[in-house]
Amino acid sequence: MNIKCGIIGLPNIGKSTLFNLLTNSQVKTDNYPFCTINPNIGIINLYDPRLYKIANIININNVLCSKIQLIDTAGLIKNAANGIGLGEKILEQLYKVNIIYHVVRNFKKNNIHHVYNRISPIEDINMINMELILYDLIKCESFLNKLKYNIANKNIIKIYNRLISCLSSNKMLKTLEFSDEEKHIVSNLNFITLKPMIYIFNCDDDNVDTQNIVDTTGHNKDIIININFLKEKNINNIIKKSMLDRINFIMYNKILNKYNLVKLFMTTFNLLNIINFFTFNDKEIKSWMIKRxxxxxxxxxxxxxxxxxxxxxxxxxxxxxxxxxxxxxxxxxxxxxxxxxxxxxxxxxxxxxxxxxx
Ligand SMILES: Nc1nc2c(ncn2[C@@H]2O[C@H](COP(=O)(O)OP(=O)(O)OP(=O)(O)O)[C@@H](O)[C@H]2O)c(=O)[nH]1
Ligand SMILES: [Mg+2]
CATH class of the missing domain: 3.10.20.30 (Beta-grasp domain)
Structure with missing residues (x-):
């Protein structure tokens, strides 16, 4: 199962820091916008705590997790959908992914420059989402224009008009209900605002209540996970980066159940309608991803x-x-x-x- 996940967000908010954390990579991160220009691509081991618990019981050290591909993009700015900044290039990459991690700055530190000089998760989320909506709208209108020459496609034209009306009222396509026939047509078009999205708040304190923040934006059905990127980065350094060491450290300190990276991975599986099954022999234990x-x-x-x-x-x-x-x-x-x-x-x-x- 070849699953791809894209990281998006404003410039200089920690996207590449998250990428390094999740893939154990060392791509460049620095305190200036557009530090990342070309996308970084890596692999996440989606560690399922159950796999490690079984491994502990049957005493096997070789634990093979399910993996997905992670793509870290350049920062999106206002009017990205119209090609400003690296807009089009980034948004085009999102057409290829199955799920989106939308990184939101919620840390205060002033010496980290914010492109719009604010710490306002609501405004940041709304701005990025509006670019996603606009880009889908542009794509949708261009598909429709091509179709209009083909009279046989009346039904499809009707669906496109519905999509355009939704996007024009600034709503994501996932807010629409589709019949099975419509679902079949629409799902092949890969619109960004149809894809599952997890908001990852980069927080100074990962216990802070961010649900309220997103409620007020009207995206209350979306899932938010708080992660303190810098704290996680330090944990990574302490336990020398091996995923198994990392899990053992977490289990030893009994913080597994409230551990937000685990929550992120479990949520990723759920939103993609994926379940895990496990197999083991005397050498290794392995997790496999399949559709429910x-x-x-x-x-x-x-x-x-x-x-x-x-x-x-x-x-x-x-x-x-x-x-x-x-x-x-x-x-x-x-x-x-x-x-x-x-x-x-x-x-x-x-x-x-x-x-x-x-
Ligand atoms: N204080 C603080 N700084 C952070 C945190 N996360 C990232 N940073 C810093 O913010 C700066 C930008 O981080 P990056 O990971 O390069 O951000 P990015 O979103 O990939 O930036 P672009 O590639 O330019 O879009 C770096 O100096 C990081 O060390 C955080 O949680 N707290
Ligand atoms: Mg970056």
């Missing part, structure tokens, strides 16, 4: 064509049951009581699977 509703046979294909071609059955225990049994030490590992299913079994989030195949 995937059957055992399709999951087998993802792992190896031999498992798919020779599929006999799948043995399943869900993480919640596994953890309960093993935390209570009622059962030893080699006595795990798996349930047995055929190829039509619909995998649920957190299933630990053992495939039996010819």
């Amino acid at each position: 509703g995937t059957t055992a046979l399709t999951a087998a294909k993802k792992i190896h064509s031999d498992i798919y071609n020779g599929f006999i059955r799948v043995k399943v225990i869900n993480y919640n049951k596994f953890i309960l049994i093993n935390n209570n030490k009622l059962q030893k590992l080699n006595k795990i009581s798996y349930s047995i299913y055929n190829k039509h079994y619909s995998i649920t989030d957190g299933d630990i699977l053992k495939f039996v195949f010819r």
